[in-house]
Amino acid sequence: MKIKAAVFRDGTHNPSMEDLDLAGPRAGEVLVKLVATGVCHTDLKSSGPGPVPKPVVLGHEGAGIVEAVGAGVTKVAKGDHVVMTFGFCGHCASCNDAEPAYCHNQGALNFFCSPVEGLRFKDAGGAEVHGDFFSQSSFATHAVGHERNVVKVRKDAPLELLGPLGCGIQTGAGAILNDFKLKPGQTLAVFGVGALGLSAIMAARIAGASRIVAIDRHQHRLDLARELGADETIVAGADPVSAQVLGFVPDGVNFALDTTGVLSVMRQAIDSLAPRGMAGFVTSPWDGSELSVSVRHLLFGRKIRGIIEGNSNPDVFIPMLIDFYMQGRFPFDKLVKFYPFDKIADAFHDSEAGTTVKPILRIAA
Incomplete structure (x- = not known):
């Protein structure tokens, strides 16, 4: 499908807004229409020189609505509200001990941006663009995550606020x-x-x-x-x-x-x-x-x-934090400033300068 995404190409905090082709969801995966996504300091560090390959679609604090699911997915269904979180393999010793934040494959699934099944983004010229950053790449109108790293959340909570729970807040x-x-x-x-x-x-x-x-x-x-x-x-x-x-x-x-x-x-x-x-x-x-x-x-x-990642078991911990917020005990909304998606460079600048504690990009109209 055709989507719009912020593509980081030159090692700076100034991405280009591009129309890309997105493949998926494959078996075990979930297609999410993004409502909003947080900006984290890990995005800032990853947009510059370092181990994350370029060009790349970053973003790893996505929140949105399930649009489609791949074969075998039972955890969520179309229309569910979800928060996207970090990737983990589900079968290593840490994952088997219900400590997926310390997954033995954490580096590959979150930073390598080169899944075994192949890259899922192509630009207008047909060239491949790296994605699957934190198994999501949510600086886009749509993102594909694995069933494991998509967390169903209550529909009475403000969805556009919830993305940062997937990384920075839960950490x-x-x-x-x-x-x-x-x-x-x-x-x-x-x-x-x-x-x-x-x-x-x-x-x-x-x-x-x-x-x-x-x-x-x-x-x-x-x-x-x-x-x-x-x-x-x-x-x-x-x-x-x-x-x-x-x-x-x-x-x-x-x-x-x-x-x-x-x-x-x-x-x-x-x-x-x-x-x-x-x-x-x-x-x-x-x-x-x-x-x-x-x-x-x-x-x-x-x-x-x-x-x-705060040693979080996301399916348990993220809904718990949302409950705390809805009870008035965890007012993380006081950290937030919203930006239009096309002002992503401003959000990066304000985060790096310390003037905004937690930027959130509004993606859906």
């Missing part, structure tokens, strides 16, 4: 609820309060945290962090802030979450921990840089945890 909230398993009375420091960090703060408030410290370079984000549940805020600068965190929580925090992927900040998160505390990291530098830590500091039961 922050899931770090707290699924990986940290924060208990009432425990403490948390969040380094970087963009969409992931603010989602973590809201989840920590739901979980009953007694003290939440938010750290960021942008005062408007810190103001929002306070509104959403942070008790203390720190404006980050050139100097480490670990001592300021310890000033608020003298024994150190039970949990520290870094959302920046900046090595020096990651080290500050570790240095802020109480004995037996855990530091979690949700992203890393593209170049695989190594992090230096004090072994003596870790000897006191402190732990370091890598976290992907």
Whole structure:
């Protein structure tokens, strides 16, 4: 079928809006007409130099309505409202343990953009364009996902708002609820309060945290962090802030979450921990840089945890977050600014500059 998509060709944040041919759905796949899709920092990083091949259709926080299903699909049907999330294989050791975020094939299914069955996009000249980014490529009017990474959601929830639950929002909230398993009375420091960090703060408030410290370079984000549940805020600068965190929580925090992927900040998160505390990291530098830590500091039961997609089981976790939102307990709509689809370059710019916490592109009229 003919669709319109944003195609990234030149390693910049300025895609061309193009008419493409889209193949599918194949067996086990689902065709979704997109209503809206979130813009995530992973999209920003993937549009530039790096492992994601070009030209490519990015986008991985899609929400829309099922238009068709391939052979064998029973999980959703035409007309269902869905959120599209990350790809996973469904049969490796992690998937069999109901931890699909740590799928052994996670890299290939989300970043390689070259499925075994062949590329599904062709441009106006007949040349192939990479897709299947996070098993969806939702910067388009239509996307094809696998039955596994399409999550049916309640129809009374605002569909155009829900796409970011498929990645950024569930990553922050899931770090707290699924990986940290924060208990009432425990403490948390969040380094970087963009969409992931603010989602973590809201989840920590739901979980009953007694003290939440938010750290960021942008005062408007810190103001929002306070509104959403942070008790203390720190404006980050050139100097480490670990001592300021310890000033608020003298024994150190039970949990520290870094959302920046900046090595020096990651080290500050570790240095802020109480004995037996855990530091979690949700992203890393593209170049695989190594992090230096004090072994003596870790000897006191402190732990370091890598976290992907909030260790979410999407079919369970995304509907739960929607329920929290509908109850007024998880107001992630306060993070959002909507953009027309053809203003995608503006959304990228505002996300990178930090002026918009979570851009969402409206795709359907």
